[in-house]
Amino acid sequence: MLRTTPKRPESIVAVFPALGPLARTAVRLHPRPGSPFPEESSVGGPLLWPAAEPWPHCEGTHRVPDVLPATSPEDVRLQRDIQAAAMNRPPDERGYTPRERAAMARIATGHPGPEGPVAMLAVAQLYLRDIAVLRPPADADLLQVLWCPFDHPGQNMPRTELFWRAAAAVGDVLAAPPLPSVLQDEGYLPQPCRLAPEQVTEYPLSAELDPGLRARIRAWSALQKNDTAPGSTYDGAEDRYYDRELSVAPGWKVGGWAPWSFTDPVPRHCRACGSEMEPMLTIATTEWNENVRSWIPVEDRDSHPGGPAPSPTPTPTMVTIGDGYNLQIYACPLAPQHPHTASVQ
Ligand SMILES: [Zn+2]
Numbered sequence: 001m002l003r004t005t006p007k008r009p010e011s012i013v014a015v016f017p018a019l020g021p022l023a024r025t026a027v028r029l030h031p032r033p034g035s036p037f038p039e040e041s042s043v044g045g046p047l048l049w050p051a052a053e054p055w056p057h058c059e060g061t062h063r064v065p066d067v068l069p070a071t072s073p074e075d076v077r078l079q080r081d082i083q084a085a086a087m088n089r090p091p092d093e094r095g096y097t098p099r100e101r102a103a104m105a106r107i108a109t110g111h112p113g114p115e116g117p118v119a120m121l122a123v124a125q126l127y128l129r130d131i132a133v134l135r136p137p138a139d140a141d142l143l144q145v146l147w148c149p150f151d152h153p154g155q156n157m158p159r160t161e162l163f164w165r166a167a168a169a170v171g172d173v174l175a176a177p178p179l180p181s182v183l184q185d186e187g188y189l190p191q192p193c194r195l196a197p198e199q200v201t202e203y204p205l206s207a208e209l210d211p212g213l214r215a216r217i218r219a220w221s222a223l224q225k226n227d228t229a230p231g232s233t234y235d236g237a238e239d240r241y242y243d244r245e246l247s248v249a250p251g252w253k254v255g256g257w258a259p260w261s262f263t264d265p266v267p268r269h270c271r272a273c274g275s276e277m278e279p280m281l282t283i284a285t286t287e288w289n290e291n292v293r294s295w296i297p298v299e300d301r302d303s304h305p306g307g308p309a310p311s312p313t314p315t316p317t318m319v320t321i322g323d324g325y326n327l328q329i330y331a332c333p334l335a336p337q338h339p340h341t342a343s344v345q
């Protein structure tokens with residue numbers, strides 16, 4: 001599996017040389033549904049977890065009254081299967097069968113919230129051999145990301161935990177990790193995906209630049225898009241050209257710059273040493289949208305040549321953060337073992 005980001009429509013550093021020193025390498029993960037093995041990098045796949053090590057459970061406070069009814073992993077999988085089966089039928093047969101409708105109605109009634117500790121869910125597993133921009137502690141070459149599939153007080157996102165390991169030291173692999181009996185939301189259950197990591201170069205969103213450079217880049221962007229047709233994606237957003245197409249890649253990625261959206265950028269500081277933290281893993285709701293079509297990989301554009309077949313889905317992991325945002329994990333640049341932090345962007 002290979003995914004290739006199309007060449008950016010402009011060489012932005014040639015236009016604004018001041019961006020040159022701000023270039024960062026990001027690795028787009030390009031998750032696509034599949035059946036990954038524990039020995040592979042994945043999203044939502046089986047982890048290379050030592051059989052001898054207890055599986056983590058969350059003992060935090062779950063906002064049960066706010067999240068009822070909860071759903072369950074089995075119900076989410078059944079719902080996705082029903083939806084996929086319907087979509088695979090000819091267009092005039094896509095309504096649910098009576099049996100499917102009954103199953104969907106039962107799923108919609110939900111489940112009571114969690115009682116006691118909640119088994120954490122595998123979200124991502126990243127091997128250093130696939131993702132060279134990871135900065136592991138000495139001797140580690142594997143990052144495992146898990147989350148508790150419930151929001152916690154003061155946080156509108158699942159609570160993440162990171163585990164670094166040396167793959168060679170794992171030994172026997174835990175065959176059947178526990179699953180949480182309930183989840184807050186179907187969007188907190190990642191669909192198993194294989195990855196096609198690809199390095200790209202990113203520049204900060206204009207909101208992160210100093211005011212002078214930001215103003216010049218936005219004015220230049222507006223000029224590039226000043227012939228925008230009424231009602232098109234740049235109508236009223238002409239000065240966003242740089243932000244959308246030339247700065248930060250959408251979708252799941254490691255490293256690079258942060259995808260700030262609804263809040264202004266705020267520096268994150270390491271709780272242990274005070275260093276300014278850097279974006280480490282972006283967990284995205286979508287791989288692209290109407291505003292950022294230029295980031296759709298070449299292979300996905302060409303996969304249905306000449307035919308009316310549907311485009312590849314922009315939501316391969318089926319993860320939803322808030323109303324379609326990103327969960328951004330930050331790490332300390334000096335010490336990978338210092339506690340990470342996360343925010344919704
Ligand atoms: Zn929890």
Ligand SMILES: [Zn+2]
Pocket residue numbers: 270271272273274275332333334335338
């Ligand atoms: Zn630190």
